[in-house]
Amino acid sequence: MNELISEINHNIQRLNKDSGRVFHGRGKTLDGFEDITVEYLSGTLLVILFAERPVTWLKAFSVKLSETVPIGAPVQVLFQMRYLKNAPVLNESGEAVRLDKTMTENGLKYQLTLGDCQNFGFFTDMANGRKWVKAHSSGHRVLNLFSYTCSFSVAAISGGAEKVINIDMSSAALSVGRKNHQLNEQPLEQVVFQKLNILKSWGRIKKYGPYGLVIVDPPSFQKGSFSVSKDYMKVVKRLSEMTLDDADVLFCLNDPLVTVDSFKQMLNSEHFEFIERIENPEVMREAQVDVGLKVLHYKKRPTSPAVNECGSIFK
16 A cells, blocks of 8 residues: 555645646556556545445545645545446545535646546546647637537637637536636637537538647447447548648547557548657556557648649649
8 A cells, every 4th residue: 555655645746736647557557456546636535446445445545645645735535436336426434425626737727526427527637638739729720529528628728729619418518618618717709519419410510610620539438329449430531521731630549448559540541640649647657558548649631632624733
């Protein structure tokens, strides 16, 4: 346990009072703790368990965290039991907890709800992706597919985006997304929230374009609506019709069974060129480096001009 506590403390210090992931056990770099993820969320340490552990261990871990974390203020330790139905959030006494709060990342604020459902409204592993989007959004019309609670949209508006179009099937998630923009005092007239099934709504999505930046961050599998193996390439093909020449696209996937090379093969297209992989946060190192979260930057190849029967070139 001491080695785990030490790593958590190191990563909290690295965040410099910001929020983010502070332990990534599923990366399999610390033996015996592959079933644990730990998030620091502005004064709350959320320990996510993917397998059952003894109550005595949970209590001892909670006490040691509270006594040693280098934050300078009391820290609340909560446990999310991801191995149980509905993934309840409990305190060290085993009592169910529901908590609404605001966290900060890279100078921006986001609304969270702990204990309401499996996902608490924010994915800390995408910190570097949001930082990249903020740095590359200026002047662009941005399309945010599978937007969830619109954290990429908040980053894009902060980075000077002209307009952001958020598409998701969940009206509840989009409602939180609207609150996230309001928390950051961002102009809502620059943001569109659309509850749509992406694969059935390309006409409506296209009308807001053409886009200079696109983020594609789907769930690995969403029963009845999206399958990575069947549907990701459909998205790639459609984007070729609604993006500007030289548009930037972030293709994302968090499926541990798909390697970087396999993902790149899946994305192979005459319309888009691979540029680079956006590195994951330091805390998310993996024993097998080509798995885990994949955020790949592609660029739209310029459209070739047409040639008429006389041999002249026209657009």
